[in-house]
Amino acid sequence: MATLTTKTGQTVDRSSLESLVRRRLFFTPSFEIYGGVSGLYDYGPPGCSLQANIVDLWRKHFVLEEDMLEVDTTMLTPHEVLKTSGHVDKFADWMCKDPKTGEIFRADHLVEEVLESRLKGDKEARGQKVVVDEEKEAKKKKKVKETKVVKLDDAVVAEYEEVLAKIDNYDGDELGQLITKYDIKNPKTDGPLLPPVAFNLMFQTSIGPSSNMPGYLRPETAQGQFLTFQKLLEFNQQQMPFASASIGKSFRNEISPRAGLLRVREFLMAEIEHFVDPEGGKKHPRFEEVKDTEMSLLNRDVQLSGSTKTEQMTIGKAVETGLVDNETLGYFLARIQQFLLKIGVDKSKLRFRQHMANEMAHYAADCWDAELHTSYGWIECVGCADRSAYDLTVHKNKTGAPLVVRETRPEPLRIEEWQVNLDKKKFGPRFKKDSKTVEAAVEALSQELREKLALDLQQNGKIEVDVEGVGSGKVELEKDLVSIEKRERVEHIREYTPNVIEPSFGIGRILYSLIEHVYWSRPDDEARGVLSFPPVIAPTKVLLVPLSNHASFRPLLQRLTSKLRRAGISNRVDDSSASIGKRYARNDELGTPLGITVDFQSVKDQTYTLRDRDTTKQVRASEDEILQAVKSLVDGDETWEDIRKRLPEFTGQEAE
Incomplete structure (x- = not known):
């Protein structure tokens, strides 16, 4: 077990934390009354809300901010697609x-x-x-x-x-x-x-009643995005670069699921495929905005030396020195860090680790993982890979679909090249059923080899070409069948296969690691934990606490609830007989950041107290001022310190 400390310097007691999240129904083992199934979990109400809020913020941070094209593709994937992508053989x-x-x-x-x-x-x-x-x-x-x-x-x-x-x-x-x-x-x-x-690791299935179409539950959302590339490019009016995004379930048949939500067989992913022109060094137009972002980096050379020592460096310097391969990859690493910090991740428990050679996915040119330190050690929560042009290329080669970008060149490009001409009238009768195979082998000859063969043809009157699967593997072509000449070609259209930078987020892993990062307990009440979720992602934003069940409080509670709901702010009422302190403590465990107390003073003058979860400090103000403060805190426009500076502090009501 790794040593993990809370923001108050306490050592995280994982058994107490996991007891809390299961007792308060953040998540629970699936099919538990049947004995459970390893690696499968259900989310309860606070877990669902927390996950939904993280996903909503992810959408705003990436899809809206970066003007991405969101798609939702099917989870069922035919065998042929994943065979082509390499997953059948290599995943x-x-x-x-x-x-x-x-x-x-x-x-x-x-x-x-x-x-x-x-x-x-x-x-x-x-x-x-x-x-x-x-x-x-x-x-x-x-x-x-x-x-x-x-x-x-x-x-x-x-x-x-x-x-x-x-x-x-x-x-x-x-x-x-x-x-x-x-x-x-x-x-x-x-x-x-x-x-x-x-x-x-893929779950195999069959599609259709006859079971003659083998398939799999997708291991990632990426392939669906690659297969819709041409339609997305057209939707984007042929403009490059652009990014697609997808949020959905993926499935991996883990050998030995362990560590709760950190290694499961069904999980929510949020993935981005940023399509970029490979020419020009994969620059990013907004890299200047993030270049000074300080990051904790663990490169592959350090790991291979047997060390895990990180280096603090700006992403600008990391790209400049070649540690991070290109600007677009660096840009997304910085944006990933911004997102993780925004949802409440502890920066001191975040690092970016570069993949080593054998660890690299079969398609990747470079890859970095955002890892979060937990009581289980360092956990990969986000992968950011440069997938080069691998996926689009293999699907294009397999299907013949034009998964390419075609753009008019600003200046026509004149190209001198060796061109091969075949006499089709003689070629077909000569090779019969093998003619297409031989023709394809000739067309695939490199420029260097064509130049050499042109000289052979001139000197010997014939050439020899390697053709796999025909005869001895070599085919002889005489000069009456083939000619090779150097010619000039003018190219007005540039055609290329984009490269892809892919940030891939494991939402369940982020969610669990975040819970560990924001967990702590008060020195005077270590039996009860506190989850310090930022208001923007907290499952419930506001707890409404009436001083008692007095009938005069009900209209005020109904009005507050109605106004908060209309503002899109989740809230709940706790009118149980427990003390106000106990009611707040119960909801501190759920991570509820704010509390509004309704008392007899509220009935008289329509003022309320607003309590902050972490400091337990309170302010008192009018209904409109309190609701405006709540909205500002939930939207991230103000901090609690900002609120305390402009609203009068209240110490008369015991909140503990």
């Missing part, structure tokens, strides 16, 4: 099996857990303080052998730490070698494991 994790028990482990997670456990035993043997996850330890006592308290050689400790720093960079063979080298076995039975094998 996999490494798993290893215990041949005796049949138990399955994700290989990198197993290596990670065993080495971390040994390092923990080493620390205990050296008398160092070890942070214990009590919930995890309780499970271990039931199922797993106790961690041995063994002092390791300093060289072994350094070696383990280096492996852990590079754990994401190992492929299946390398993980197998680590398992053998460090004698890693089934932690429950101490039995040997089979070598790691690839396991495809």
